[in-house]
Amino acid sequence: MELFSSSVLVILCFVTVWAWVHNSNSRIRKSIKPLPPGPYPLPIIGNILQLGQSPHKSLAKLSKKYGPLMYLKLGSLDTVVVSSPEMAKEILQKHDQVFSDRTILVASQAHDYHNFSLGFLPVGGQWKNLRKICKEHMFSTPQLDSSKSLRQEKLHKLRDYVQECCHRGQAINFAEAAFKVTLSLMSATLFSIDLAPFDSNSCHELKEMVRSMMEVLGTPNLADFFPVLKRVDPQGIKHKSNICIGKLLDFFEDIINQRLQSRDSSEVQKDLLEALLNISQRNESxxxxxxxxxxxxxxxxxxxxxxxxxxxxxxxELLRNPEKMSKAQQEIRGVIGENEQVEESDISRLPYLQAVVKEVLRCHPAGPLLVPHKAETDVEIDGYMIPKNAQVLVNFWAIGRDSNVWFNPDSFEPERFLDKKIDYKGQDFELIPFGSGRRMCPGYPLAHRMLHLILATLVHRFNWKLEGGMKPEEVDLNDKFGITLEKAVPLKAVPTHVF
Incomplete structure (x- = not known):
């Protein structure tokens, strides 16, 4: 009887404490700011079904109804979607520190990638050190200038490849050609190896590994929305991630080992890998x-x-808009001449080409939702409460297509940038394809140079004809959602004229 009385007393105390806490929490919830508006969530699954096959477009459509700061419940994951320059500035600049963390995806946990990746590491000592190393040894202006001869060499090979296709009347797959030249440029800059010569198909496997990794990291995963499913891996995403990340890690481990073995017997390379190995040998920590x-x-x-x-x-876009192509060609040919090769110092003298690049980044951002941020604490934005640990998505695709921000937003009009001093360095929130704040992509200075140089090389000395007699207006504009917004149907065209 005494034992029973004690048990009842414990239960009564527990119920009393629970009721007090529940009532206190209810009072607290009533006193704080409301969550941002958003569509009503279904039980358990929340708003998952509203993402669809093209989340960037679905979320843009929803934001027109619920506003530029929108709340969704994706399973158990609180998610806030930002869809205006003003709200993006609040998140990425004014409250940069609060939103500097990343949402850790299940796919990113393969091979402990999230514990080493610059993209997923929390802002702290390790992240700051890696960021500093990247800036000093790869992306600073002096470092980029010192490696520009490598880029010129690879661009010359691209020009020769296009010229050969011109003589043969052979169509070029732009996705393949662009990947080869960027792969060649990056491999030469990072570790002085050309992994993608144009006369070889050796880069195909590597391309598939990279694309698979980007695809798996960008695929909406039920295990991210319902943590209880992590071990089950219902879509097999963690399994796929283990395979493609593992292959890439093995590939780079082989590159590092080959360099370590050859350091004493060959000429010292002046590339990023050599700089990184020197840092590691001086101080392993x-x-x-x-x-x-x-x-x-x-x-x-x-x-x-x-x-x-x-x-x-x-x-x-240039092939769909022949008059824009003609303008770009006339500018480049007028500034560079017919026989010279475009150099990095020429970019500043090509305002229309710069406008074309900005317009492409506005219309077709490589990362439509940027990389997800995470709220470190509860924080009030525009009168609404963003809860701690909420995933924050900046829908830059929606910003780029917003008629309140851009006139005639669905039309490809590079001319809109000729009279506007808008850049993508992270300060103009109408155009943030590389993000902004401390989490901004550290590689944008190199991307800036490579985009202009590759595009200028393709249009400078060549005219183009769509394959199969296709008309410009028939070129497909559908995209395929992922961490990178790829073109759904690859573009092919035949170069038809060489100066």
Missing amino acids: ELSSNQIKYLLMDLFSAGTDTTATTVEWAMT
Whole structure:
């Protein structure tokens, strides 16, 4: 009887405490700001079904109804979607520190990628050190200038390849050609090896590894929305991620080992890998050999896929709009001449080409939702409460297509940038394809040079004819959603004239 009385007393105390906490939490919830508006979530699954096959477009449509700061419940994951320059500035600049963390995807946990990747690491000592190394040894203006001869050499090979296709009347697959040249440029810059000569198909396997990695990281995953499913891996995404990330890590480990074996017997290379190995040998705690492997993979995969995709979209829009193509060609030929090769110092003298690149990035951003941010704490934005640990998506695709921001937003009009001093360096929130704030893509200075140079090389000395007699207006503009927004149907065209 005494035991029973004690048990009842414990239960009563528990119920009393629970009721007090519940009532206190209810009072707190009533006193704080409301969540941003959003569509009503279904039980358990929330708003998952409303993402569809093209989340960037579905979310843009929803934001027109619920506003530029929108809340969704994706399973158990609180998600806030930002769809205006003003709200993007609040998140990425004014409250940059609060939103500097990343949402850790299940796919990114393969091979502990999230614990080493510059893209997923929390802002702290390791992240700051890697960011500093990238800036000093690869993306600073002096470093980029010192490696420009490598880029010129690879661009010359691209020009020769296009010229050969012209003589043969052979169509060029722009996705393949752009990937080869960016792969060649990145491999030469990182570790002085040309992994993608134009007369070889040797890069196909590597391309598939990179594309598979980008695809698996960009696929909506039920295990991210319902953590209880992580071990089950219902879509097999973690399994696929283990395979493609594992292959890439093995590839870069082989590159590093080959360099270590050859350092004493051959000429010292002046590339990023050599700089990283020197840092590691001086102080292993500053940069381990394992970190080098992950850093190379980050730089390599991000630099090749996004640049190649953007070049293909640029050629797509220029071929769909012959008058824009003609303007770009006339400018380049007038400034450079007929026989010279475009150089990096020429970019500043080509305002229309710069406008074309900006317009392509506006219409077809490589990362339509940027990389997800995460709220470190509860924070009030525009009168609404963003809950701690909420995933924050900046829908830059929606910003680029917003008629309140851009006149005639669905039309490809590079001229809109000729009279506007808008750039993509992270300060003009109408145009943030590389993000903004401390999490902005560190490689944008190199991407800036590569995009202009590759595009200029393709249009400078060549005219183009669509394959199969296709008319310009028939060129497909459908995209395929992922961490990189690829063109659904590859673009092919035949170069028809050489100066």
